[in-house]
Amino acid sequence: MENEISKIFGIRAIIEAINAGQTISKIYLQKGLSGSLFSELNTLIKSNNIATSYVPIEKLNRLSKNSNHQGVIAQTSPIDFVELDSLIYQTLEHTPTPLFLLLDQLSDVRNFGAIIRTAECTGVNGIVIQKQGNAPISADTIKTSAGAAFKIPICKVDHIKDAIFQFQAADIQIVAATEKTDHLIYDINLTKPTAIIMGSEDRGINPSILKIVEHKAKLPLLGEIESLNVSVACGAFLYEATRQRLKK
Incomplete structure (x- = not known):
């Protein structure tokens, strides 16, 4: 249960994490994102009812320490939720x-x-x-x-x-x-x-x-x-x- 608190950077990586059943606590999205890959991610976010927040790119840069985040950062949960x-x-x-x-x-x-x-x-x-x-x-x-x-x-x-x-x-x-x-x-x-x-x-x-x-x-x-x-x-x-x- 004591998983490390970590972040996932990039649209494709986050899509794969959601599909793999990774527990996502929150997703930070850059304002104004578009494109087919983002649409796929957005569909997954809605179907899994994942908490999201639209933020300016400066915040994403701070969260990722300027890694290649592609306008999306997911924060994984350090705990496993129960039903x-x-x-x-x-x-x-x-x-x-x-x-x-x-x-x-x-x-x-x-x-x-x-x-x-x-x-x-x-x-x-x-x-x-x-x-x-x-x-x-x-x-x-x-x-x-x-x-x-x-x-x-x-x-x-x-x-x-x-x-x-x-x-x-x-x-x-x-x-x-x-x-x-x-x-x-x-x-x-x-x-x-x-x-x-x-x-x-x-x-x-x-x-x-x-x-x-x-x-x-x-x-x-x-x-x-x-x-x-x-x-x-x-x-x-x-x-x-x-x-x-x-x-x-």
């Missing part, structure tokens, strides 16, 4: 009250790494992220997680909503961390099989997701600042779950 179905049902076979974490398009790699570290420390059984829009598992993510990214199962799904429906079908309650509620996290029974959702740094949890969850909960804020850093808030939620489960 959500397998994670849910294998966990339920061994753990009567599992705890999962869903991240709705977190963008900062250091927040992501800090959350992975806290999740591992609190016994979270797996983390679910969305293929598009989530921070990649990069060298900074691995470093901030203190290596926890190699120890906890992580799933990538096309849409967080799909994951929620799968958890609900398995009788796992969904708890959304949001300020758009009157309920505190301390009012929610977290000793049941539970999946906690944390939102992105800038907009929180998508409103369409909030419509389909069973519980919404927040932390009390007694000062003048209206919100916490997402990794801090996530830690508070996870340790409340730990407190309740240790007390049971």
Whole structure:
């Protein structure tokens, strides 16, 4: 599982990597690319729902240290992602009250790494992220997680909503961390099989997701600042779950 974090340069090389089943975390594309080979790559990117970012050539030159990148650089993932179905049902076979974490398009790699570290420390059984829009598992993510990214199962799904429906079908309650509620996290029974959702740094949890969850909960804020850093808030939620489960 502890593969090296590396990059692949060039259109043909990246096409071959995708076709060979290499786990690609993100692809950086030069603005304005065209041609038949690029069209082939673009088709593969879309069919595999790989995260992409269009960037100026100067960024590609920096990432590749001026190697012949042909306008395309792929960042491979240092971990192997697991399938959500397998994670849910294998966990339920061994753990009567599992705890999962869903991240709705977190963008900062250091927040992501800090959350992975806290999740591992609190016994979270797996983390679910969305293929598009989530921070990649990069060298900074691995470093901030203190290596926890190699120890906890992580799933990538096309849409967080799909994951929620799968958890609900398995009788796992969904708890959304949001300020758009009157309920505190301390009012929610977290000793049941539970999946906690944390939102992105800038907009929180998508409103369409909030419509389909069973519980919404927040932390009390007694000062003048209206919100916490997402990794801090996530830690508070996870340790409340730990407190309740240790007390049971």
